[in-house]
Amino acid sequence: VLRGRTVFKIECVRPIMNNKFARVFIKHSNSIAVSFPISRSCRISSYSTLPNVTKVLRQQKITCADVNYWKYYSYHSAAQVRKASRGQPLFQLKSSERAAFYDLDTPYSARDQETKSAEDVLFDMFRNEETDLLPIGKFLAALRTTGIRRNDPRIGEMMENLAVVHRNSGFEGGSPETQKMDRETFRSVVAPNIVLIARAFRHQFIIPDFQGFTKDLEEVYWKCKSNDDGKVASYIPQLARMNPDFWGVSVCTIDGQRFSIGDTNVPFTLQSCSKPLTYAIALEKLGQATVHQYVGQEPSGRNFNELVLDYNKRPHNPMINAGAILVCSLLKTLVKPEMTLAEKFDYMTTYFKRLAGGESLGFNNAVFLSEREAADRNYALGFYMREHKCYPDKTNLRECMDFYFQCCSMEANCDAMAVVAATLANGGICPITDEKVLRPDVVRDVLSLMHSCGMYDYSGQFAFKVGLPAKSGVCGGMLVVIPNVMGIFTWSPPLDPLGNSCRGVQFCEELVNVFNFHRYDNLKHASNKKDPRRHRYETKGLSIVNLLFSAASGDVTALRRHKLSGMDITLSDYDGRTALHLAAAEGHLDCVAFLLEQGRVPHDPHDRWGNAPLDEAETFGHHHVVEFLRAWDERVRSGEIPRGGVETIEQQPEIEQQEIKPSQEPPRSEQEQRRYQTLEHEETSPLPK
Template identity: 75%
Template sequence: MSMGDRSWSLLQYATEQAPIPMDGYTAEEAAQFKDVIRQRIVDDLKSMTGEELIELVKENAAKVVEEKAETQAATPTPVDGAKRIQDDADLIDAGIIAEMVAGLCTKSQKETFVKVITKYISHREQEQRNAEDVLFDMFASEETGLISMGKFLNGLKTTGIRRNDPRVRELMDNLKKVHKLNNYETGSSAETQHLNRETFKAVVAPNIVLIAKAFRQQFIIPDFSSFVKDIEEIYCRCKTNTLGKIADYIPQLTRYCPESWGVSICTVDGQRFSIGDVEEPFTLQSCSKPLTYAIALEKLGPKVVHSYVGQEPSGRNFNELVLDQNKKPHNPMINAGAILTCSLMNALVKPDMTSAEIFDYTMSWFKRLSGGEYIGFNNAVFLSEREAADRNYALGFYMRENKCFPKRTNLKEVMDYYFQCCAMETNCEAMSVIAASMANGGICPTTEEKVFRPEVIRDVLSIMHSCGTYDYSGQFAFKVGLPAKSGVSGGMMLVIPNVMGIFAWSPPLDDLGNTVRGVQFCEELVNMFNFHRYDNLKHLSNKKDPRKHRYETKGLSIVNLLFSAASGDVTALRRHRLSGMDITLADYDGRTALHLASSEGHLECVKFLLEQCHVPHNPKDRWGNLPVDEAENFGHSDVVEYLKSWAEKTVAAPECTPEAVTTKTEADEVSSVQRVTAATPPKPTQDITNCNQTFQELCSTSDLDRSPNSSPIPTESGSGHSSPAPSEAGSTVSIASDDKTKPGL
């Protein structure tokens, strides 16, 4: 059970019994704790989301666990004390909450403290119950009153969450248990079951937070289906590229098929998509270099590591026999720098380990970073690479001559370890998770394990950005503007910080040793999306931003328009008009730019809107007010006079219904038509009155009823106070598949 599920009972336990002493509190104060700490936390928590509160709790975990261990070592727990301690997990979690509560106020502020926490936790648990009910109603059959789990899991897949995701393991395990208990027919799948409401709620309860977040489109890529469709288009264009040839200086690499082409994507929220030959195994080669460099940084720190290897692009070939002016390899991404990094692993990180142990140790890091995906070893490539390693051995001897290695370095062991790292075998699926872990600051998105410190990832990505694609690094940084690392086996690892990791694999290479299709894919990606680090996000751009909801992008434009009108900025209004923007757009209350300009008394803006933009003079807002009514209410007689004279000149213009800020899908409109009127906003459903947005407005069932390939996630979301407007209907999207080689369901 997660902390969110038990937080209310644990809070009571922490405040009433205080398992860990809190400095500055007497026994009497502790007894009164629950009643006197009602209000202080209001200001702190009003600005915090639920996730931020839980993170605040987790931040105190290490300190509390250490204090608990010290307390137990100093004072053994009495036998009767065990009666009030349910288990160690409860004690630790309760201590964390108590520490958090104590840390948010000073002793002088103890008079005002925890009402908001209790209210928040109660609301959170109610919201969880509401989410389970709404999910059931969304997917349940009207005829049988049961929910098809296959239909539900397919809907979850459209958001990017796969059935084999470690974060929904409890859901899948519960399905198997229910399948076994119900004695389903032999050969039937646990995923084809039809469950009633109570069973469904029990099955999804352990993972409801993640599932609710997925269906509410709260991941980094909210409209994942549309994003997948764009990726498929880029993939197909790159597939026709037949340039380049396979590397032949390592004999085993020539056996790859030149037609092989696969792309895998994993976001920082664990959304997955793969297309092409994504399960075909290949060796890491140079893609292992940033990973071994990261391990060295994690264990030794940047000061030690960069006393042996530099940080500058070499401007030379990746296996050039050259050092910098300080007699060090230029950077860890070229062969000389990677060999030296391996020597640091051998001599400084784990000097007591044997060659076999250091190899296993390194592989364990790679597996943790990949979230348990496939990481293996290709002995044939290792032997082939070692037999054709004259240049690499020359680099090793040259560095040993210049005293580059740390003391007690065994060059033969270092070279074997370097070849072993290059010969580690993987696939696109695993490497996309590794890239996503780097995009996520060193935290694996699928297991949520913290593998590297953020400072380590920052340094690794900096080197990848400037030195990751051999002699093409400068042009790649100019055109793509993202950290990447390529390898001669045909791999290309691309990291979009705080967004996603991408791995593309195709064996044919260009003259500089980079995969031809991989480079083309990266360049087309940033041409379509504003992922380039220097794409200006503040000004208009013809590039897509998949991180935003469609309604959010439109809403920002309307906000700018209305603020310009409210502030009387005619120049800004003129700029909006020249950009082709619809000046008649309104917010969710139906208030247009003319309403705002009239209420603020900006006559010049009113004249510009009517005379130059030709907007209707009589749009009604939600409350039935016209612009002239706004001017009268706020005493702007000159604006009133002008609007009335304009109305007299206008020949019986019909009333205008401005376009709403947000729109919904056609299915949303059908489902909402009975509860939405032209004058008043819809009331939230009884089950989820306390929620900020209703689930039904974010997820529509009719899409699923229409086609099995249709996404249950609407492409545009609206708030509970929006007037529904139809959008494009009947479109189908490609969805991430569990077989990982096909884009469809």
């Protein structure tokens, strides 16, 4: 508001496309107060001074209605501005009006019909019809089933609003989740985070059916729980004292959907699971050329702590001890070299927390001291590399070794490490904070080496059986990344002879047996595996649509392809109509013959109206198809040929044939009645399709 006039600020998050004009509608109640166009040149923000609005609404609020990708506010007249604080929006709009910039050629009456916003839809979905109030606990429980936790920072504003409303209600005790809200209060509470909440309830995340996906994960978890193989690492006493029964799995998708089962809150030291992270930070700060001037990219083919270098006198890769020590020397010497060892440790801790989205991350000093005391082999590797001049200039080997032990002694739990894995799966963007921590090319290089070198001497077999980037550690942890889908972290202290978690390896192998997560699984034809990235019925629905469309269009080649691919060509749509129904209705005799002779489908399936393919052919006047189907029916009745296909309706056709008679047919619409009356009078003239 400037000098007694009302100024409307419209902030555009996404530019107007196609060089079109758009129009802003300033609404009061149900009528348009004023409207004005803006052009595509308004890419960031537009200000329009509308003095005539204050005449209409001198003492009232007016609403600038818009929707997707646009920030919106409610504006006040000049008299109310004196009470408002300076520098903050007077009142952020909590209105339920559907909002957006519309094209000029769209009539307003059509737009005005869409009056329900996402807030209203959610309220109506969960409200109590008797009291017309919404139980917040029920709403939050439903939100949790989509994978969004209550401590997710992306809904932090909503949770703060819940706490404020609870405090202002005057009730002492209880929790904000136990309260009930009316429509207006609910709108104001969820409005700041409505975009994320709407995506969750519309199943627009990478895993649409997250509840069904977690049930499958639970089955795999309990199957691996009974695995008692392996022994706990014993080279330092802190690891030897770990309970071998600890077993936890945590999942975080690239949309921030979270799931945990088992001992996921027990802290453990990262050990070798820190190696991909230090390598990623080195790539981010120094670049690929600098880092790989000192360390290679090839699998060593030797033990992870063996005294060996490649033909260039460099460590083979950053995932073995020699390579990780050298990467730590690069971070210590070349990245902010003015920092002391303590400052560099704080720097790395902060970076690790950014990767984990602010989740809990600590440091175990006892493990650090034990690692340093039992580090003869690592010191031997360090001096061996110094002999071959592997380090950059001015490297302090003792400080570099301490820095390496500090990184290995950082402490986290499964939940935090799952977010780290999800950050790698999401191209370096943390899914729960939306912060870009790593560049995409850095993540690509890290995942490539995790795929080929991350599982010690089991890396080749793991890549063959599981086909996913992973990194294990002697702590019992396994960092698994499914690119562009999710990150998984498993933790179980018992290790196999190669140093990998027994339960973790089994979990990954079982996971790719259930889901098509293997890097080289065929996403289209892997019929025996589930694809949780699709909606529950999407895969089957697409297959049925393709099959029925092929039959309706008379494409025998496509039908043959479906048959050879192993698809069940007896499938029907939601009306019970099969490919044979469509082929008969369209008069494609070659398709009908193929389905019966080669596909061995049932010749007389009935749809929901009781119509068989023969009825369809008669209805649309395809006499050649009628003759073929009647001849086929006679051959089946005589026993000359067996009844083909699989009876998908389990003896119900006979009952339906008895019940569905001309006098008992389902009621038809007026259009269908006219069509059937025409058929009775003109039996010889085929009805248009």
